[in-house]
Structure formats: C-alpha cells, structure tokens
Amino acid sequence: MATVLTDTGTHDVPTPGGLLLTPDDTERVTGWTLKPEGMCQAELCVPLTQAMKHGDRIDAAAFWRHLGNPVASDRAGETWVLGTGPDQRNQALTGLQAPDFALPDLNGKMHRLSDYRGQKVFLTTWASW
Amino acid sequence: MWEDLQTCVFDAPFVVIAVAEEGRGAEQARPWIEKARPSYPCLIDENHVVSALYGMVNVPQCVWIDERGVIVRPPETAGSTDHFRKMDLTTRTLAPELLAERNAARTAYLNAVRTWIRTGKHALPGDEARARLPVITPEMAMADALFRLALHLRRHGREAEAAEHFAEASRLHPESWCIFRDAQALEPSGLAGGQAFWERVNALGDKPYYPPPVL
Numbered sequence: 121m122a123t124v125l126t127d128t129g130t131h132d133v134p135t136p137g138g139l140l141l142t143p144d145d146t147e148r149v150t151g152w153t154l155k156p157e158g159m160c161q162a163e164l165c166v167p168l169t170q171a172m173k174h175g176d177r178i179d180a181a182a183f184w185r186h187l188g189n190p191v192a193s194d195r196a197g198e199t200w201v202l203g204t205g206p207d208q209r210n211q212a213l214t215g216l217q218a219p220d221f222a223l224p225d226l227n228g229k230m231h232r233l234s235d236y237r238g239q240k241v242f243l244t245t246w247a248s249w
Numbered sequence: 250m251w252e253d254l255q256t257c258v259f260d261a262p263f264v265v266i267a268v269a270e271e272g273r274g275a276e277q278a279r280p281w282i283e284k285a286r287p288s289y290p291c292l293i294d295e296n297h298v299v300s301a302l303y304g305m306v307n308v309p310q311c312v313w314i315d316e317r318g319v320i321v322r323p324p325e326t327a328g329s330t331d332h333f334r335k336m337d338l339t340t341r342t343l344a345p346e347l348l349a350e351r352n353a354a355r356t357a358y359l360n361a362v363r364t365w366i367r368t369g370k371h372a373l374p375g376d377e378a379r380a381r382l383p384v385i386t387p388e389m390a391m392a393d394a395l396f397r398l399a400l401h402l403r404r405h406g407r408e409a410e411a412a413e414h415f416a417e418a419s420r421l422h423p424e425s426w427c428i429f430r431d432a433q434a435l436e437p438s439g440l441a442g443g444q445a446f447w448e449r450v451n452a453l454g455d456k457p458y459y460p461p462p463v464l
Contacts, residue, residue: 123401125397125398125401127298189390190387190390190391190393190394191394192391192394192395192397192398192414193398194398194402194407194410195410199398199401199402200398201394201395201397201398201401202394203390203391203393203394203397204301204390205387205390206385206386206387206389206390209301209302209304209385209390210382210384210385212302213303213304213320213323213382213383213385214379214382216319216320216375216378216379217318217319217320218312218314218318218319218320219302219303221298221299221302223268223292223293223294223298223299224275224292224293225290225291225292225293226275226278226279226282226283226291226293231266231290231292233266233314233318234318236264236266237316237317237318238262238316239261239262239263239264239316240261240262240263240264240313240314240315240316240365240366241263241264241265241266241313241314242251242254242263242264242265242266242311242313242314242362243266243268243299243303243311243312243313243314244251244265244266244267244268244309244310244311244312244327245267245268245269245270245294245299245300245305245308245309245310245311245327245427246267246268246269246270246308246309247269247270247271247278247308247427247430247431248269248271248277248278248280248281248439249271249277249430249431249433249435249439249440249441
C-alpha cells in the first residue's frame with residue numbers, strides 16, 4: 121500500500137512496489153485515463169512508453185515525470201508526492217486569473233477563493249513561526 | 250493589522266483573506282487568531298498550497314485580486330520591512346527612529362491598499378503585472394514536492410527523514426523563507442528565529458529579506 125499526495129488530495133493505493141498502479145487507481149490518483157492511444161485527459165492523449173508499462177500496471181511515477189511534473193518519495197517508497205510542474209504553474213499565473221484554492225478556517229469551515237468573486241480581495245499570508 | 254482594512258467602509262466590496270502557512274497545523278495559528286479575533290476569513294494552509302500556487306517565498310506576502318478574480322498586483326511584501334535586522338537582539342527592540350520608519354512604511358502600504366479599494370489606483374496593467382510575476386523553475390517545483398513530503402513525514406513522527414527532505418527542498422529553492430523557516434525547530438516563543446535563521450539573514454548582505462513593494 122502506498123500513500124500518494126497530490127493537488128487533489130491524499131490517496132491510499134495498493135501497489136506491489138514502487139508506484140505501479142492499476143489503470144483505475146492511476147486514473148483516481150492522476151486524473152488521466154488509460155485508452156488504446158495512451159493516457160488521456162480531456163482531448164489530450166500521451167502515449168505510454170515501454171518503461172511506463174509493467175504488465176497490467178502503470179508506473180504512475182514514471183508517467184508523471186514524463187509529463188514534466190516533480191515526483192518525490194520517502195525511502196521506503198510508501199509515501200509519494202505527485203506535484204505540479206513549472207510549465208503548468210507558470211501558465212496558470214501568466215493568465216493573471218487568480219489560481220483558485222479551498223482551505224479551512226479554524227472551525228473547519230471551507231472557504232474557496234472563487235466564492236469571493238465580485239469583491240476586491242487582499243490575499244495575504246502569515247505564519248506563527 | 251489587516252482588521253483596519255476590513256472594518257473600513259468602502260464603496261467597493263472588499264475582503265481580506267489571511268492564510269496561515271502552518272506546516273505544523275491549525276493549533277499553531279489558533280492562539281494568534283483567537284487573540285486577533287479577525288472579522289475576515291483566516292484560513293489554515295498546512296501544506297503551503299497558497300505559497301506554491303502564487304510563487305510566494307516569505308510571510309507576510311500579499312496578492313491583490315480585483316472583482317473579476319484577476320491578479321492586479323502579484324506577490325509582494327505586505328507592509329513588513331527589513332528594520333528588524335537592526336534590532337537589539339538582547340532586548341528585541343528597535344531604536345525609536347527605526348520604529349518610526351518601520352511604522353511609516355507600513356502605514357504607506359496600508360494607505361495604498363485603501364486607495365486601491367476606493368479608486369482602483371495602484372492596480373497594475375496586465376503587462377506590468379505579468380512582468381512582476383515570479384517564474385517557477387523545475388527546481389522550485391521539485392522543492393515544493395519535497396517540502397510537502399517532508400511536512401507529511403514530520404506529521405507522522407518521522408522527523409529524521411523529514412529533515413533530509415526539508416534540507417533538499419531548501420537547497421533547491423534557497424529564496425523560499427517559507428520552506429526554510431517552517432522546517433526549523435521552534436524556539437520556546439514559537440518562532441523559528443534561532444541562530445540558523447540569523448545566519449541566513451546575515452548572509453543576505455545588501456539583499457533585502459523583505460523586498461519593498463514598488464507602488
């Protein structure tokens with residue numbers, strides 16, 4: 121079993137080692153679906169190389185890196201982070217549309233930035249440290 | 250200090266959203282929030298999601314977002330200054346003239362925000378806003394992934410392994426004080442302001458810790 125941390129959440133997935141996932145788990149974790157032409161998301165398909173195929177499983181870490189995204193894991197290969205690559209992040213910023221996020225307040229109530237559309241927003245960070 | 254902004258009555262709808270970048274979780278921020286009793290949303294960001302999304306590297310930093318959800322001022326220092334570098338570390342105080350300078354800079358920034366809310370002034374044209382955006386490099390993206398991994402490991406009691414990933418994240422993204430400071434052991438005061446912090450600040454030389462915003 122591996123724990124995979126992504127921008128969409130935390131996923132616990134069975135794996136025989138590394139991040140070799142079934143196509144269903146790969147879709148759940150990455151948002152990409154296995155089709156005859158490769159891994160697909162919306163209209164875009166990316167062919168899988170031989171190195172990304174392990175029998176009926178997909179090396180999700182290799183696929184994620186192939187997309188230009190960062191992958192980090194602990195020593196035991198039990199915890200993985202599939203991050204977002206620089207191209208996607210820079211593209212999101214240069215459009216100048218404020219990237220959306222949802223975070224809780226102290227009471228656990230979720231607030232989404234886009235809920236405040238229609239108001240000027242002064243978004244500021246701070247920390248206790 | 251943002252409460253003054255939030256409680257002013259402006260013609261334009263306006264909200265402060267304060268995000269606590271707290272890798273150790275909400276309880277670290279709770280005493281500060283409960284003491285301040287803010288009337289604006291104060292959110293807890295255990296994974297520094299906002300810093301990563303906007304390319305922020307220190308706190309406090311801010312982004313101005315207009316009614317359409319468009320960034321009109323990219324990340325910049327939110328009213329803080331480098332005067333703390335001249336603080337008497339024994340008494341942790343500033344000389345009166347430095348304190349006055351610091352307060353004047355803070356007031357000038359708050360006034361600029363108020364002017365923006367009322368009139369739209371200080372909002373940057375698209376090209377200028379774009380030119381001031383941080384550029385995320387592959388190293389920074391990898392640093393953010395390692396930092397998130399390290400935060401997760403620390404939360405699960407694996408401090409030694411977390412420390413290795415924190416160190417590598419900081420090496421890959423040395424400009425990020427958020428990564429460096431949230432990785433540090435806390436002093437009894439709750440601050441990550443020990444010797445390692447001051448060595449790193451002093452190593453900046455003439456470079457600012459808080460680059461002043463260009464208004």
